[in-house]
Amino acid sequence: MDIDSTLIQILSQQRQLIARLQGQTHAILETTGALLEDDEENKNSGIxxxxxxxxxxxxxxxxxxxxxxxxxxxxxxxxxxxxxxxxxxxxxxxxxxxxxxxxxxxxxxxxxxxxxxxxxxxxxxxxxxxxxxxxxxAAHTANRQLTDSLFEEMKKLGDAGLKPSVILATLKKTHPDKTILATISTIYTARKKSNQELLQGISPIVHLNKTLQNSEFTTMARTDDNGNLTAFFFVILALSNSSPPITISFS
Known part of the structure; x- marks a missing residue:
C-alpha cells in the first residue's frame, strides 16, 4: 500500500472517530439539558x-x-x-x-x-x-397511568430518541388488544419519572460528571469548601485541536 493510500485511510478513520465522538457529546449534553430542565421545574412547581x-x-x-x-x-x-x-x-x-x-x-x-x-x-x-x-x-388520572410493562417500553422508546407523541402512537399500535387511555401529558410525566430514576438521587450535574468520567472525555471538577460541585471542565484530547473544550460553571 502506497503512502497516499495510507494517509487517505488514516484521515477517513479520523473523520469517523470525530463524527462518533461529536455524536456522543451532543447526546450527553442533550440528556443533561433535559435533566436540568426537569430539575429546575421540580424546584419551581408545586403540587x-x-x-x-x-x-x-x-x-x-x-x-x-x-x-x-x-x-x-x-x-x-x-x-x-x-x-x-x-x-x-x-x-x-x-x-x-x-x-x-x-x-x-x-x-x-x-x-x-x-x-x-x-x-x-x-x-x-x-x-x-x-x-x-x-x-x-380517560377523564380520571388513575385510568391514564401506564402499567409497569408499558412504562418499561416507554423508557426504551424514549431512550431511542422518540418524541412523546410518537411514543404514545407506538404503544397503541403495538398493543391493539389493550385499552390505553394515556395522553401525551402522561408520557411527559412518565419520562420525567424515568429521568429521576436514572439520576439515582443525585443532581443532574453530578450525574453528568460521573458519566463523562466513564467515557472518552478528560474531565476536571471544581468544588467548594463543603465538597459541592461548582464547575467542571471536559474535553476529548484527540479532538482538542479541532473543537474547543467545554466548561460548565454554576453558582
Missing part, C-alpha cells in the same frame, strides 16, 4: 392536587359518581373536583393554575390507614355531586 408525601396507598376503585380520592400522607380526602383553585396554590407561588379542574364539588369521602389494625377505614360524609357522571374513563 396542585394530592398530598406531598404519599403513604401506604390501597388500590381504590372509582366511586359511584366517578370521583377519585386523593392521598395526604396516610389519609385520603374528598375528590379531585372538590374545592376552589385558589385553595390549591402553593404558598409563595403567584402563578395562576394552567388548568382549572376544581368546581367546588361537595362530594366528600375519607379513608384513614390504621397501623395497629393494618387496614383502611373508609367513610363518606357527603355523597352529593354538582356534575354529571364522567362518561369517558
Amino acid at each position: 396542585i392536587h394530592g398530598g406531598s408525601k404519599p403513604g401506604k396507598q390501597p388500590n381504590w376503585p372509582r366511586d359511584f359518581e366517578g370521583s377519585y380520592l386523593r392521598l395526604h400522607q396516610q389519609y385520603f380526602d374528598t375528590n379531585p373536583l372538590g374545592g376552589l383553585p385558589e385553595r390549591n396554590v402553593c404558598k409563595g407561588d403567584g402563578r395562576l393554575p394552567k388548568v382549572l379542574r376544581l368546581i367546588n364539588c361537595p362530594f366528600s369521602a375519607s379513608a384513614y390507614f390504621q397501623k395497629k389494625k393494618d387496614h383502611w377505614r373508609f367513610s363518606v360524609s357527603n355523597p352529593a355531586h354538582n356534575h354529571p357522571s364522567s362518561l369517558n374513563p
